[in-house]
Amino acid sequence: MSKSIFRKKSLDRILADVxxxxxxxxxxxxxxxxxxLRTKDLTLMGIAAVVGAGIFSTIGEASxxxxxxxxxxxxxxAITCGFSAMCYAEFASRIPVAGSAYTYAYASFGELIAWxxxxxxxxxxxxxxxxxxxxxxGYFVNLLEGFNIHMPExxxxxxxxxFKAHEKLAELTAGGKVAELTxxxxxxxxxxxxxxxxxxxxxxxxIPALIIVxxxxxxxxxxxxxxxxxxxxxVLLKIGxxxxxxxxxxxxxxxxxWHPFMPNGFKGVMKGVSGVFFAYxxxxxxxxxxxxxxxxxxxxxxxxxxxxxxCTILYVLIALVLTGMVSYKDLQVGDPLAFVFAxxxxxxxxxxxxxxxxxxxxxxxxxxxMGQPRIWMSMSRDGLLPKAFSRIHPIYQTPSFATIIxxxxxxxxxxxxxxxxxxxxxxxxxxxxxxxxxxGVLLLPKNExxxxxxxxxxxxxxxIVPVLFVAGIAFFWEPMLGVFKVENSHEQFPFALFIILxxxxxxxxxxxxxxxxxxxxxxxxxxxMTELGYTNWLRFLVWLIIGLVIYFSYSYKNSRLGKELN
Numbered sequence: 067m068s069k070s071i072f073r074k075k076s077l078d079r080i081l082a083d084v085x086x087x088x089x090x091x092x093x094x095x096x097x098x099x100x101x102x103l104r105t106k107d108l109t110l111m112g113i114a115a116v117v118g119a120g121i122f123s124t125i126g127e128a129s130x131x132x133x134x135x136x137x138x139x140x141x142x143x144a145i146t147c148g149f150s151a152m153c154y155a156e157f158a159s160r161i162p163v164a165g166s167a168y169t170y171a172y173a174s175f176g177e178l179i180a181w182x183x184x185x186x187x188x189x190x191x192x193x194x195x196x197x198x199x200x201x202x203x204g205y206f207v208n209l210l211e212g213f214n215i216h217m218p219e220x221x222x223x224x225x226x227x228x229f230k231a232h233e234k235l236a237e238l239t240a241g242g243k244v245a246e247l248t249x250x251x252x253x254x255x256x257x258x259x260x261x262x263x264x265x266x267x268x269x270x271x272x273i274p275a276l277i278i279v280x281x282x283x284x285x286x287x288x289x290x291x292x293x294x295x296x297x298x299x300x301v302l303l304k305i306g307x308x309x310x311x312x313x314x315x316x317x318x319x320x321x322x323x324w325h326p327f328m329p330n331g332f333k334g335v336m337k338g339v340s341g342v343f344f345a346y347x348x349x350x351x352x353x354x355x356x357x358x359x360x361x362x363x364x365x366x367x368x369x370x371x372x373x374x375x376x377c378t379i380l381y382v383l384i385a386l387v388l389t390g391m392v393s394y395k396d397l398q399v400g401d402p403l404a405f406v407f408a409x410x411x412x413x414x415x416x417x418x419x420x421x422x423x424x425x426x427x428x429x430x431x432x433x434x435x436m437g438q439p440r441i442w443m444s445m446s447r448d449g450l451l452p453k454a455f456s457r458i459h460p461i462y463q464t465p466s467f468a469t470i471i472x473x474x475x476x477x478x479x480x481x482x483x484x485x486x487x488x489x490x491x492x493x494x495x496x497x498x499x500x501x502x503x504x505x506g507v508l509l510l511p512k513n514e515x516x517x518x519x520x521x522x523x524x525x526x527x528x529x530i531v532p533v534l535f536v537a538g539i540a541f542f543w544e545p546m547l548g549v550f551k552v553e554n555s556h557e558q559f560p561f562a563l564f565i566i567l568x569x570x571x572x573x574x575x576x577x578x579x580x581x582x583x584x585x586x587x588x589x590x591x592x593x594x595m596t597e598l599g600y601t602n603w604l605r606f607l608v609w610l611i612i613g614l615v616i617y618f619s620y621s622y623k624n625s626r627l628g629k630e631l632n
Contacts, residue, residue, distance in 0.1 A: 072176030073627055075448075080161055080173060103358050105365040105372070110301040111352045111433055112373025117304060117380060118198070118430030125385060126402030128338025134389040135328035135335045137382045139342050144378035146594060147346050149587030150500040151374050152522050153507045155367030158353050159520035160510070167350070167499040167506075169444055174506035177450075177628070181621055183502050184445045185613030190495035191351075191438035192475050195279075195431060197492065199480040200224075202427040203274040209420050217274070219257035224482050225270040232258035275480035278428060279435075283473030286436045289462045300429040305380075307422035311403060311415075312383045318410050319390035329394065339597045343493045346377070350499065351437035367520040435476070439468035449626035450617070494606050497595045504587035508580055525582035527575035535572040560596040560603050567592055 103111075129136045157170040168184035207222045220228065231254020238246050261268040285296060328335055352369055359365050388397060391406045404416040404423070443465040446455030459466035507522065571585055595603075622628065 070176070071178040071622065073625075073631060074174070074176045075172045075627060080169065101358055101360050103355055103365065104360055105368045107298065108352050108355070108359065108365055108369025109372040109376070110298050111355070112369055113305065113377055114297050114301045114429040115351050115433035116346055116373060116377040117301075117308065118426045124338075124342070125381070125388065126397045126405070128342050129385060129389055129394050129402065130398040131330060131337035132335035133327065133329040133394040134324045134386065135332075136338055136342070136389070137385040138328075139335050139338055140378060140381040140385055143339070143342050143346055143594075144374060144381075146587070146590040147374055147500075148371075149583055150350075150504060150591060151370045153500075153504045153584050153587055154350060154353050155370050155520050156507055156510075156522050157503060158366035158370070159363045167353075167503045168441055170506050171502050172448070174509040175502065177448075177625060178617070179502065180448075181445075181450055181617045182610060182613060183499055184441055184450070185610065185616075186495050186498055187441050188438065189609050190492055190499065191434050191441070192472075193495075194492040195434045195438070195472075195476040196480050196483065198427055198431045198434065199275040199279050199476060200272060202278050202424065202431060203272050203480075205420065205423045205427055206274050206278070209424050212417055212420065218260060219253055220261035220268070220270045221273045223254065223257055223270065224272055225268065226483070228254045228257040228261070228268070228270045231255045271481045273481075276477050278431065279473060279477040279480055282428065282431050282435050283469060283477070285432065286439070287459075287462065287464060287466060287469045287473075289464060297429060297432055300425050300432075304422050304426040304429065307418065308380055308384065311407075311419065312380075312387055314412075314415065315387035315391055315406070319387065321390065323390050323393055324386075336597055339594055343497070343594060346374075350496070351433050355436070355440070363520070435469075435472060438472045439465045442468035442471065447626070449624045449629070450621035494595055494598045494602050495609075497591045497598075498606070500591040501588055501595070504584045504591065507584040508588075522581060522583050527580045527582040527585050529576075530582055531572050531575035531580075531585055535568055538568065557600040560598075560600065564589075564592055564596045 125136070128139065132139055154167075154170075157167075157173075161169055161173060168180055168187060171183045172180035203222060207217055210217060231251045234251050235247065235255040238244060238251075257270060258268060261270045263269060330337070350370075352373070353366060384403075388402055388406055392409050396409070397405070404419045407413070407415040407419065442451060442455040444456075445451045446453060446468070454467045455465070455471070457465065457467045568589060571580075571589060574580055575582075575585055
């Protein structure tokens with residue numbers, strides 16, 4: 067049993083490790099992370115992570131597909147995240163330790179599942195950070211243009227995008243289809259044509275993306291107090307801008323634009339689920355700061371839930387204002403907030419929004435760059451990664467080596483890669499983490515239920531879940547029958563898994579009187595995973611397979627828990 071890949075760390079063991087100074091495997095002095103955060107700071111960090119690229123960019127695409135009804139999608143997504151947030155909050159209250167869902171999974175599911183979720187979180191944060199850095203670069207370049215400062219095109223985009231634009235330009239020009247040339251193609255082709263070259267290789271790279279990652283990484287490296295101050299300032303500024311947009315936009319609403327409310331039906335509303343969920347994924351990042359909280363068992367649950375409620379209200383109001391100011395058909399743009407005000411002739415407001423977009427996106431990057439090193443650190447403490455990753459800086463009291471590695475992992479791809487379409491992959495990784503956290507709460511020992519200061523209200527799921535399951539069959543009977551169709555049956559695999567999981571949980575809820583909120587969180591998150599498509603499931607599985615290879619070749623043999631049990 068000692069060699070089992072499902073060996074668990076007890077809650078007492080996890081807490082004892084931190085109290086004994088095990089937070090730094092490289093220093094016998096027991097250097098700890100600095101405790102600086104209160105409920106207000108955690109709430110603002112949650113808002114910083116959530117109110118970012120989603121409210122300034124992806125909300126436009128979601129509104130184009132869903133119409134004014136996209137406001138419903140924000141509410142549904144918030145409810146789904148709310149179930150998960152309560153599960154995170156109970157874990158954070160019981161286990162006030164850095165590591166987020168990774169640490170929680172180690173206590174509830176065992177080592178292998180903990181490794182899988184840790185590896186999954188590393189993908190989520192890394193790819194999300196790269197996408198945010200590239201997005202920030204676009205906002206920043208546009209902002210410079212407002213000051214009549216022009217950066218060469220070959221310094222503001224990735225090599226592959228410029229090459230593809232160059233080829234597309236040649237193709238359309240040769241075919242006499244010049245009218246089909248977009249501004250994006252022209253910009254990319256210009257970057258390719260004007261870029262210097264060495265040995266026939268064009269020197270094209272996204273320099274602003276590199277610069278912002280370096281600056282943010284440095285800020286995270288030098289301390290949590292500095293990170294907190296900068297985050298709080300940026301959040302207050304961008305909330306002020308968002309509130310001003312809502313109030314001002316209210317006077318330009320044309321109620322006729324809200325009809326029809328769901329022009330493409332519920333399916334059209336759900337088309338925006340990836341972009342909308344991508345906007346919400348940041349709230350779990352604050353759970354990685356547990357060891358830097360002054361009172362994590364009280365403050366973490368409050369910070370998570372407060373930030374989620376505030377962000378949902380802001381998103382719903384913004385969605386209604388946007389779709390009320392202009393037709394939803396015009397909102398398939400990258401900068402919807404700036405676009406709608408320019409559309410109604412308020413160009414100066416549009417410029418202010420561009421400034422706030424730069425700040426908002428930087429704050430998202432800041433929170434994510436802070437979260438990822440703490441997951442590296444937690445996995446290293448347990449021996450699943452090399453010891454260097456759990457090294458705490460003796461002066462700044464931050465996970466120094468892990469922070470530097472995180473900066474490199476994000477900065478280098480942001481220079482050369484185009485990852486603006488990876489929101490689906492980031493979202494599926496986050497949802498998978500939420501599924502395991504909700505499932506983990508159901509597995510926590512009941513005799514330790516009083517250990518934390520926050521408890522999920524117990525509602526018996528014995529009859530409610532079976533009723534919901536029957537209602538779900540009535541509502542989704544068409545897609546359920548589609549699972550059995552011969553053509554493209556492999557693409558129905560995620561939904562088939564959801565049906566099996568739902569049936570299993572229905573039986574368990576009836577037999578074992580399971581708690582309702584974790585069950586609803588698990589099912590709703592898994593359902594959203596099925597909406598992200600078969601291709602993203604394949605990419606996600608490939609990433610997990612790579613992680614399993616690393617686990618069985620290194621982590622299993624070096625596991626601290628495994629060595630002590632042998």
